[in-house]
Amino acid sequence: MSMITLYGPRMGSSLRPHWMLAELGVEYTTKDVDLRKGEHRTPEYLALNPTGQVPTIEVDGFILAESLAITRYLAAKFQPAMNGRTLEEQAKGAQWELWAMLGLQQHLSTIASQKWTGVMNPEGEAKAREILAKHFPILETYLGTTAFLAGDVFTTADLNACVTLSYTGFIGYDLSVFPNIQRWMSACTTRPAYLAVQAKVTA
Numbered sequence: 001m002s003m004i005t006l007y008g009p010r011m012g013s014s015l016r017p018h019w020m021l022a023e024l025g026v027e028y029t030t031k032d033v034d035l036r037k038g039e040h041r042t043p044e045y046l047a048l049n050p051t052g053q054v055p056t057i058e059v060d061g062f063i064l065a066e067s068l069a070i071t072r073y074l075a076a077k078f079q080p081a082m083n084g085r086t087l088e089e090q091a092k093g094a095q096w097e098l099w100a101m102l103g104l105q106q107h108l109s110t111i112a113s114q115k116w117t118g119v120m121n122p123e124g125e126a127k128a129r130e131i132l133a134k135h136f137p138i139l140e141t142y143l144g145t146t147a148f149l150a151g152d153v154f155t156t157a158d159l160n161a162c163v164t165l166s167y168t169g170f171i172g173y174d175l176s177v178f179p180n181i182q183r184w185m186s187a188c189t190t191r192p193a194y195l196a197v198q199a200k201v202t203a
């Protein structure tokens with residue numbers, strides 16, 4: 001049995017590995033890193049992850065950061081089909097989760113970070129909203145052709161991209177005009193593993 005320690009809360013980017021471990025049914029220990037107390041800037045934490053960000057994971061002494069890399073690693077280690085059953089599913093999933101990170105999350109974060117930091121950035125927000133207004137219809141159209149991002153089954157890409165999309169809830173971004181995105185998000189967020197993680201957040 002692997003010894004796994006996950007650093008990071010059940011929210012933001014760190015939600016991805018928590019959710020993946022729940023999907024895989026793998027036991028692990030979690031260590032919260034309180035960003036408000038600067039615990040991500042201690043020498044001990046920076047030795048694990050020099051970027052000073054969460055999440056970071058330690059698996060039998062192997063240390064890995066970046067939530068997309070972590071979820072893909074965990075799936076490959078414990079349940080490879082979760083990354084896609086074929087090379088093409090793996091590649092298609094990677095295409096969409098990377099696009100969601102760069103084409104959506106980056107801009108959603110520009111808006112959301114004003115809430116986190118209290119530093120307002122109206123120009124940045126206007127630009128971000130302009131880009132998002134172009135990008136969301138691309139995902140909506142794609143999800144009109146496929147049940148999930150890599151094909152007809154849920155894979156790591158859906159988990160990773162769904163966490164990106166969940167930022168819309170935090171900033172109150174209206175997705176009601178995108179029924180395919182809503183159908184897909186609902187399919188992801190009603191999974192037992194997702195609900196089990198959320199139950200621990202509210203517990």
Ligand SMILES: N[C@@H](CCC(=O)N[C@@H](CS)C(=O)NCC(=O)O)C(=O)O
Pocket residue numbers: 011012013014035040052053054055065066067068
């Ligand atoms: N690309 C990274 C982003 C991680 C990230 O942005 N983490 C935030 C919390 S959600 C963080 O650690 N912020 C503290 C900081 O940047 O100082 C990933 O996906 O793991």
